[in-house]
Amino acid sequence: MATSTATTPLAGEPAKAPRGDTGTGRSWALGIWSLLAVVFLLAPVVFMVVFGFNDNRGRFNVDWQGFTLKHWGDAFDNGDLTDALKNSLTIAVISTIGATTLGTFLALALGRYRFRGKTATELFVFLPMATPEVVMGASLLAMFLVVGISTGYLTIVVAHIMFSISYVVVTVRSRLQGMDPHIEEAAKDLGAGEMATFFRITLPMILPGVLSAAVLAFALSIDDYAVTSFNNGQTTTLPLYIFGAARQGVPPTVNVLSTMLLLVVLLLMLANVLIQRRLARRDRGAARA
Amino acid sequence: MRLRERLLPWWFAGPALLWLLLFFAIPLVNQLSVSLMSGNSEVGYDLTWSFSVYGDAISTYGDQFVRSVLYAGAATLIDLVIAFPLAYFIAYKAGRWRPFWLLMVVMPFFVSQVMRTASWKLMINDDGPIVSVLRDVGLLGTDGRLDATAGAVILGIAYNFLPFMVLPLYAALERIDRRLIEAATDLHASHFTAFRKVTVPLAIPGVFAGSLLVFIPATGDFINAAILGSPNNLMIGNVVQSKFLTVLDYPTAAALSFLLMTAILILIAIFGRLLGTRTLTEAAS
Numbered sequence: 001m002a003t004s005t006a007t008t009p010l011a012g013e014p015a016k017a018p019r020g021d022t023g024t025g026r027s028w029a030l031g032i033w034s035l036l037a038v039v040f041l042l043a044p045v046v047f048m049v050v051f052g053f054n055d056n057r058g059r060f061n062v063d064w065q066g067f068t069l070k071h072w073g074d075a076f077d078n079g080d081l082t083d084a085l086k087n088s089l090t091i092a093v094i095s096t097i098g099a100t101t102l103g104t105f106l107a108l109a110l111g112r113y114r115f116r117g118k119t120a121t122e123l124f125v126f127l128p129m130a131t132p133e134v135v136m137g138a139s140l141l142a143m144f145l146v147v148g149i150s151t152g153y154l155t156i157v158v159a160h161i162m163f164s165i166s167y168v169v170v171t172v173r174s175r176l177q178g179m180d181p182h183i184e185e186a187a188k189d190l191g192a193g194e195m196a197t198f199f200r201i202t203l204p205m206i207l208p209g210v211l212s213a214a215v216l217a218f219a220l221s222i223d224d225y226a227v228t229s230f231n232n233g234q235t236t237t238l239p240l241y242i243f244g245a246a247r248q249g250v251p252p253t254v255n256v257l258s259t260m261l262l263l264v265v266l267l268l269m270l271a272n273v274l275i276q277r278r279l280a281r282r283d284r285g286a287a288r289a
Numbered sequence: 290m291r292l293r294e295r296l297l298p299w300w301f302a303g304p305a306l307l308w309l310l311l312f313f314a315i316p317l318v319n320q321l322s323v324s325l326m327s328g329n330s331e332v333g334y335d336l337t338w339s340f341s342v343y344g345d346a347i348s349t350y351g352d353q354f355v356r357s358v359l360y361a362g363a364a365t366l367i368d369l370v371i372a373f374p375l376a377y378f379i380a381y382k383a384g385r386w387r388p389f390w391l392l393m394v395v396m397p398f399f400v401s402q403v404m405r406t407a408s409w410k411l412m413i414n415d416d417g418p419i420v421s422v423l424r425d426v427g428l429l430g431t432d433g434r435l436d437a438t439a440g441a442v443i444l445g446i447a448y449n450f451l452p453f454m455v456l457p458l459y460a461a462l463e464r465i466d467r468r469l470i471e472a473a474t475d476l477h478a479s480h481f482t483a484f485r486k487v488t489v490p491l492a493i494p495g496v497f498a499g500s501l502l503v504f505i506p507a508t509g510d511f512i513n514a515a516i517l518g519s520p521n522n523l524m525i526g527n528v529v530q531s532k533f534l535t536v537l538d539y540p541t542a543a544a545l546s547f548l549l550m551t552a553i554l555i556l557i558a559i560f561g562r563l564l565g566t567r568t569l570t571e572a573a574s
Contacts, residue, residue, distance in 0.1 A: 026480075027382055034378040037371050038393045041451060044408035045400050051411065063416065102305035109301035121302060128313050130501075130557055131550065132509020134526040138533055138546045139316035142323045145539065162312040165305050225403045225512060226526075230533060239403045246407040246516045258404045265399040 045262070052255035071252040075260070078253055084241040085257055087153065091237065092221040095160035100214045102161065103168025107209075108202070110169065111176035128166045136163060137230030144231065152233035159231050160224065164217040171216060175209025205283075208276045215272050219265060317550065324544035339540075346544045350528050354548075357524040360439070360514075361507035364446035368454040368503050369496065371447075376458035376495075377488075394455050402449055406516045409445050410436065413517075437519040445513035450506060454499040461495025462488070501560055505553055525549055 055068035076082050109115075110122060128136065140159055144151055183205070187197045203210075225239035232240060238261075242254055327339050347354070379390045397405055413419055413435040420436075423429040435441050465488060473483035511526030525545060532542035 030374055030378045030382060033374045034390070037375040037451075038390070040371070040448065041394065041397050044405045044412065044448070045397055047412055048400060048404060048408045051408075102308055105301045106305035109298040113298035113301075115295070115298045118298075121306065124306070124309065124314070128309065130505055130553065131313075131317075132506055132526070132553065134509045134511060134529050135317070135546050135550045135553075136313065138529050138542060139320040139550075140312060141533060142539065142543050143312075143316040143319045146319060146323065158312055162308060165309060169305070219398060223398070223401045225401070226509075229530065239401045242401060242403045242407060243512070243516070246403065246410065249411075250404070250407045254404070258400055261401075262399050269399075 048255050049259045049262075052252055052259050054252055056252060071256045075253050075256045078251070080236070081238075081241060081251075081253060081257065084236045084238045087156075087235055088222050088238040091153070091156055091160060092218050095157050095164060095221045096214050096217040098157070098161040099164035099168050099217045100210060103165045103213060103217075104172050104206070104210055106165070107169045107172035107176060108206075111173050112181070125166050125169050128163055129170075133163075133224075133226035137227035140227070141230040150233060151231045153235045155231040155233065156228055156235060156237065159227050160221040163224070163227060164220050167216050167220060168213040171213035172206060172209045175206050175212075179205055208279050211272055211275060215268055218268070222261065222265075320543045320547050320550075324540050324547050326540050342540050342544045343548070346541055346548065350525065350545060353523055353525045353528050356522070357508045357526070357549075360443050360446060360522075360524060361504050361510075363443045364450065364507050365454075365500050365503045367443070367447040368451050369500065371451060372454040372458050372499065373492075373496075376455050376462055379455075379459050380462040391459070394452050397449075398452060403512060403516075406445055406449065406512055409441075409448065410516055413441055413444075436517070437522075439518070439522050441517040442514050442522045442524075445517045446507050446510055449510070449513065450503040453502040453506070457498040457502060458492065458495040461492045461498070465491045497560060497563070501557070505556070508553070509549060 051064075052071055053067050053069065054064055055066040055070070056063075057065060106125065110118065110125075137159070140155075140162075141151065144155060149155065184197055184201050187201045192200065223239065224237075225243055228237055229240060229243070238257070242250060242258075245251060245254065324342055325339060327342075375394075379387055379394075383390050411417065415434050415436055420429065420434060423435070424433060429435070435444075469491070470483050470487050473487045474480065478486065508524075509526050511524055511530055514522050514524045514527050515530075529542050529546050529549075532538045532545070
């Protein structure tokens with residue numbers, strides 16, 4: 001598959017020592033089942049990529065007619081579509097910055113301190129992840145209607161920050177849990193102030209978690225249809241545009257743009273993994289020194 | 290100084306909590322009051338405490354409610370059946386290829402859900418490859434179709450939320466201490482007995498977590514029904530959306546959405562009781 005090149009950078013923990021083999025036939029069946037499951041997961045993605053190269057006749061992009069690169073050539077010619085893409089990208093960047101900042105500090109509070117109301121706070125942070133998107137989108141719209149705020153670009157950003165915060169908190173916290181709090185105490189004992197300790201010790205240490213959280217927030221934002229569809233006003237994002245087109249058949253340029261986005265996200269992931277590795281090497285170096 | 294120290298965590302947590310309060314919690318509560326208003330979009334709405342909207346909503350849209358639960362339940366079961374062997378394989382058999390398999394599992398998330406669903410529609414199209422194969426082998430009648438059926442919607446939902454089932458199952462299986470399984474086989478349990486009596490019970494938290502993570506978004510989903518279904522397959526999310534955005538019947542929409550949220554909160558409370566809230570919140574990561 002086109003994506004197999006992405007294996008090497010993800011090599012995480014070393015493989016566990018092989019255990020005594022338990023029934024090779026069963027292993028085979030398991031492997032084939034797993035392969036089929038992954039085919040099921042990837043088939044629509046592959047379909048999407050392939051049909052970006054379809055030399056379709058007329059407006060519809062349903063049957064395979066032959067290979068062409070023309071849709072890649074005029075990928076940015078459709079004004080409405082490019083506007084939607086531009087909105088999606090800028091909204092994703094803004095809401096990623098917002099949600100990552102807010103969520104990281106909340107994660108620090110939960111991971112670093114004991115305080116009254118901590119359990120309630122944890123539960124409260126969990127709730128948005130357990131709420132269906134329709135409910136979030138509809139209730140937010142109901143409030144904007146009551147207060148008299150007209151929906152548009154800004155309300156989309158507000159909503160995206162809202163539903164991303166919890167995921168950022170969870171991601172950053174799991175990084176915090178693996179950290180030795182004594183290092184921060186040592187810095188303070190050696191005379192570093194609150195601020196110096198935060199910027200020179202805490203932040204560099206949690207940076208891998210923060211980066212992963214940012215990638216996640218970006219992916220959540222750029223993908224969202226449900227919440228956005230309630231709070232978009234006159235603004236269109238890429239998922240909204242695709243949804244509008246989906247009933248009649250999506251034009252091939254949408255396949256092309258989605259493929260480009262997929263490549264961008266994969267590159268972001270790759271960059272994230274490479275940075276994480278550098279950071280890990282730096283940490284090991286620091287530990288030796 | 291003591292006060293300052295006590296307040297410090299709130300300085301960190303405050304902005305995010307305020308954001309969630311303003312744009313998540315207050316809207317949820319506000320919804321209750323919107324649902325009790327009456328009026329229409331021309332003359333405006335007043336709070337009249339008309340609880341009758343709830344009775345009306347349930348009797349008018351009972352079908353869609355039941356359908357949402359049935360579709361979501363069926364999709365959750367399908368996902369469990371697909372995901373358990375897959376998660377087991379990744380956790381125990383994939384060896385050093387594990388990160389690659391995990392990447393394949395999350396790969397669909399890198400394409401917009403709407404786009405993936407549109408691709409599904411393309412694949413199960415009446416003239417598409419899948420339908421013609423199914424017709425040839427006789428699983429579908431000669432003019433049988435997948436597009437615009439309940440099966441298409443359920444399969445679409447199962448497809449869209451499958452990774453949410455695989456990941457917690459994988460996490461639960463991976464966490465199991467292998468020595469327990471070895472101990473069972475050393476004590477002459479067959480591999481199957483060891484699997485049934487050791488592995489499965491220890492994976493139960495993952496099963497619960499995965500089911501919750503699939504079932505909740507699935508009940509509220511409206512993308513699949515809108516793109517893959519016919520008007521006979523509409524779910525409660527579709528009703529909420531059209532009431533809010535097309536019909537502009539805000540009280541009914543708010544009431545339906547509030548009912549959905551209440552049902553889900555009850556479900557979470559039950560799960561929390563069964564598993565403990567810690568497992569629940571951890572499962573979400």
